Amino acid sequence: MGAIDRIVERLARRPDVRFLREGEVLRVLPKDEGGFEVTLARTPAGWSVSFDGWHQEFATEDRAVECVAFGMSDACRLRSWHRDGQPMRWTVEACIEGEWIEGRTTGLLFFPIAAATEVRTRANDFIKI
Structure with a gap:
């Protein structure tokens, strides 16, 4: 099971989290206008994580998943x-x-x-x- 599958499995248990999966792209939508969208995408070179217009590329799945969790957190x-x-x-x-x-x-x-x-x-x- 890949990173996106694992995250989707966990998010599906959270009725307060809205998300969209489109193939190898996962978008976690903000609760309201005070939040921001967090996106994880599989790329030919590895992984891309974005928070609205901000983005960073990762070679490893684990680092990308950590960044997604960070973007979803109050930290x-x-x-x-x-x-x-x-x-x-x-x-x-x-x-x-x-x-x-x-x-x-x-x-x-x-x-x-x-x-x-x-x-x-x-x-x-x-x-x-």
């Missing part, structure tokens, strides 16, 4: 920067000993320059840590 939050209502940059943050620490950032190469920037912070709490 993770996602900050996004928007211009003209369009997201342009995402940073993952981890709560370590009660303090939020910035992690990796993903951003677009091209975005509106003249517009004001709005920062949004969202988090999931499917897994309590």
